[in-house]
Amino acid sequence: MFYISAASSITHQPTFKNAGFSASLHELTEDSELISPNYKDYIDAALLRRMSKILRMSVACAKTCLEEAEISQPDSIVVGTGLGCLQDTEKFLGTFLTIEGLLPPTSFIQSTHNTIAGQISLSIGNHGYNMTHTQNTLSFEHALIDSMLLLSEDNDHVLVGAADEYIEILDKIQQDLHLPLSGKLSSGASFFMLSKERSANSLAGISAVETIGLVEDIQTEIQRFLTEQNIRSSDLDMVLFPGFELGTSGIILDYFINNEVEIDRIVDYLQFSGIYPTTSAFAMHYAIDRLGQDENLKNILVCNCLNSKNLGLTLIQSLEA
Secondary structure, three states, X not given: OEEEEEEEEEOOOOOOOOOOHHHHOOOOOOOOOOOOOOHHHOOOHXXXXXXXXXXXXXXXXXHHHHHHHOOOOOOEEEEEOOOOXXXXXXXXXXXXXXXXXXXXXXXXXXXXXXXXXXXXXXXXXXXXXXXXXXXXXXXXXXXXXXXXXXXXXXXXXXXXXXXXXXXXXXXXXXXXXXXXXXXXXXXXXXXXXXXXXXXXXXXXXXXXXXXXXOOOOHHHHHHHHHHHOOOOHHHOOEEEEOOOOHHHHHHHHHHHHXXXXXXXXXXXXXXXXXXXXXXXXXXXXXXXXXXXXXXXXXXXXXXXXXXXXXXXXXXXXXXXX
């Protein structure tokens, strides 16, 4: 098991620096907006002006994690993102279409996916391992796996997180591609401090993370994962999953209900987070917060099936499990 000593999220919910937020979540509506902190408390004003929304969210969450974990520098920084820095990508493409001759490089430089991890590194003066994972809806799980591998080698503390941002053109793309989305497109960033050893700041533990691409039988894969972790379905105090579409979500619901998990212990986290590729990072923070608020909760499974072809499984446990 590896230990989570800090967690920070900026979302459409009151998650930022708000322990116990899981008790006051509300279902997102079309007019729900991102709840942003005062970024000037975390980012120099001169840098802030040049940062897009996703960079502001990520840097603020990362610095909060360092502060709460009482760690000056992590050994590594690992980030997962599905779509990357969309605002700067759109800005660069707009400039490309409207300006003749040489183009200003800033938007292009900041449009790449690894800008997030790089900007965090620059902001805190970190010179360690710096990596970005972008595997669609499994980006965060791959970042977690990388972090756990680093901890199993010579790292003591790894800052890991995920971020994706909403821009208006996504609505048009959704309509043009006839994508039947049942929830609100949104933005979010969630970061965590993972440590090899338990400390006074430890909040919860991660026992296992696994990803399965081109999954053929979701129920079989979930059963195998739980068996390998010596956990029965009935031992799960909560299952978090994205109720994105009836087919895959229905299969997951049927599996757990048929295996002695009560319906009120199965939670659709998309109703709280909205839709973006790395929502499972929000789900992990939600799980950690619930464990901290209810000592009766021991085992929580995040079952990421946002993309029906991919499956991500993360087992989060209380420190007393």
